[in-house]
Amino acid sequence: MTHKKQHYLLNRAEEANVLLKEHLDQDHVVRVISHNDSDGISAAGVICNAISQEGGKFHVTLVPRLQDKVLDRLSQEKYKIFFFCDMGSGYVERIGRLNGQSIIADHHQTMDSTGDDEETVVHVNPHLFGLDGTQDVSASGVTYLTVKTFNKVELAGLALVGAFGDMQYANGFTGVNETILSEATEAGVVEEHEDLKISSKTEPLYKALAHTFQPAIPGISGNLEKSQAFLEKIGISYGIKFTDLANEEKDFLTEHLTRINPKIFDTVYSMPQENPALRNLEKYSEILDACGKNKKYSVGLSICLGERDSAIAEGVEYLSKYQESLIKGIRWISREGSQEMDYVQYLYTEDKGNKKIMGTLASLGIELEILNPQKPVITLSRMHQDVKVSGRTTLEMTQKGVNLGFALEQAAKSFNGAGGGHNIAAGAMVPYKELENFKNLVNDIVGSQVS
């Protein structure tokens, strides 16, 4: 059944490939528009690598959202082929009115029509075929499907980097991601092994543990003092590097960490042919994410495109800065807590550093057991006249009916804002003056979803 659905998705992706090839054959520059997060950058990496390998040219722009002004600008452009990654499914009709033809490789759910009838658009989205785009495939995966016909299995690793970026890995990959993974492992592009998933094995242990956020270790992640205390308590010198531990000490540490979070010892996916800094798929996605959050999109893209040395060093630096900012943020939410309503809880900030990491802080707050997991966390960042909203919840809450994508989209629309996303993670932008009304409405909508 599911296989049949995947087959339909693949057929659509092949239609996109046929269109892409037609344009490449005529030497048309492909106008790529993608999202500036880890998945979006990976997706842009997949399509741009594929285009270059086919001898084609591209012009790529990474944007935070597909706003009207982006579409206005694109409608002035004379490209013959546009390729949208990680966005576009909500704008099929407008994209259909661009000067050229378009391919949309997206995985977001949308309330708008499927747009199948737009003649100039090939719309590739798992939701069109009854597949789950929240958990089972990311934009980099969908984009990978559109170039599969070019025999691009070496790009399958990057397709999964984006899936990590969108938090689609939970006790393994499922659906389309699983299919991509098995192709990648069969081809030797990706390898799996079991390992301790700490952030670094060559940094002092207390830092390496405090900087470990995927998975989060309650009581240790984000807290250098507690990390140090934990190591002292189990009798391991906190300043030592993991690689310098004796084997029995490694096992002992692993055992203690596993008791706190069993996911700390888990399958690790790597690309043996990659640069060591990028070999681990999850770490690769974290580096891209850090580039995105620092607004250094071109650095992220350079990494994906193989323009390496300085870009990788820069990316690694952004990641460590990012980890520092998370530590500060965790300290903040531990101190202040959230503002709880009946069905949701809010975190509000005007702090420049916190604004960049609010979505992640929401997730970490739940995982680290600092915030109540029974209520979705909605973060609110003041930006001039508007408030940027991020919502995060747990799989359990989505199983109880919570759909943050719809909740934020509906509530934002009611107050002249815009929003959307997935059931488990979503975002919105609303006018600051409507903030209190918006907060109440989101609470009501989530309340009606769970009852």
Ligand SMILES: [Mn+2]
């Ligand atoms: Mn995505």
